[in-house]
Amino acid sequence: MNVRGGGLPTFLITGVAAFMASMDNLVVTTALPTIRDRFNASLESLEWTVNAYTLTYAIFLLTAAILGDRFGRRRVFVGGVTLFTLASAAAAMATSAEMLVLARAVQGVGASVIFPLALTLVVQSVPQERRGMSIAGLSGMSGLAIAIGPWIGGVIVELGDWHWVFWINVPIGLVLVPLALRFLSESHGPYGRLDVRGTLLVTLGLLGVVYGMVRSTTLGWGSPQVIVPVVAGAALLVWFVVFEGRVPNPVMPPRLFRSRGFTLSNLVALLVQGGMFGAVFLLTQFLQHVLNFSPMGAGLRTLPWTMMPVLVAPLAGMFGERIGVRRLMVAGAVLQGGALAWFALVVSPEVSYLVLLPAMVVAGLGMGLFFALSARQTLDFVSVEEEGIASGVNNSMRQVGVVMGIAVLSGLFASTGGYASPEEFVSGLRPALWAGTAILALGALAALLTPARPPAPVARIEEIKPLRTVESG
Known part of the structure; x- marks a missing residue:
């Protein structure tokens, strides 16, 4: 195996980058009380410390995949890691809540570049028989990072200072950039021209x-500040x-969604990610607000949950085809839905951790x-040349699912409960958990309806137009 573009170096470089970017989704949550005291920040500023990252991360995932296909996946990936690293340093040096929110927004842009291109780079670096294991490993690392982010943040805050929540990314990024330039192979998507109008439409539509969904958690779904952007964004996405369907070089070929497998597999991603992470957002607060565990203590008690993917993901990748x-x-959807139903049945202000x-x-x-x-599963329904855009779509659906799940479940929680007392918290948490269970049930149904295999070999674009591949060195 050649060193440049080799499977193992590519997996390690992209895996570490994806872990770092995914972890910063929620790593700052346990540092928010300290940040509030340091900057005398308002509740809305604290919320935007989290939401600014989530917002830009979700919006630019698909755009990043489009730009990677056009300008080179390695080149854009390196740019994303560089931007993320610089933004992390800016966040660590922030002297006001406003500066921190801005740095977090830029961090989110960098993170949105990293993961979809990491997945495409990994898939293209390994032979077909190792593809499943590589995807499973990379996806598992990303999911684990999201899940343990709050615990890592709690450890850093309790043992050190909140600035290190961001400083820790800087040396990692400084190492990754030269390694990526040295070991990753360059590749492009099937189209030589960039569809500027299509890229702007999908970006602004997702925005x-x-x-709107992010704002709904504080304003409610009936607020004009929620309704107007959601309706406008949906209209732009329809446009x-x-x-x-009318351009020769579409950023997202409409025929992809004429595939039942591609459409349903992305619907599964949206629903399962939304139902579970909407519940995780509230359950981590339950451990602290109701059961009175410290941030580090709550994180430690979620390890049986968050560490299971480390064991399961490689096995799933290995035996998925069999x-x-x-x-x-x-x-997977049924197990997660069943777990949320169990939580909903047993949660109370006096519940024992062993029952959970x-x-x-x-x-x-x-x-x-x-x-x-x-x-x-999503990549099974596209050609090799379309894996970049397919990865972007899948990751966008998953991240939009996180935002949707938190918005829907938090809105339901706020309408039926609150933070005034443990009893009131549980009153809001229980119906939110049942809603998460219902969302996961829909995800299980969509997964059941997804074809087991593509019905026919997927047409390869390279038969029409050769794929440009560059080995720079």
């Missing part, structure tokens, strides 16, 4: 929808779909299956 990817995806433990293990098993196989 409206995601911004985007119509426009893409058992069936569709079967395992259905099982079995559901945490079951939820971790389901998450491991989902993390390992979601991207792989």
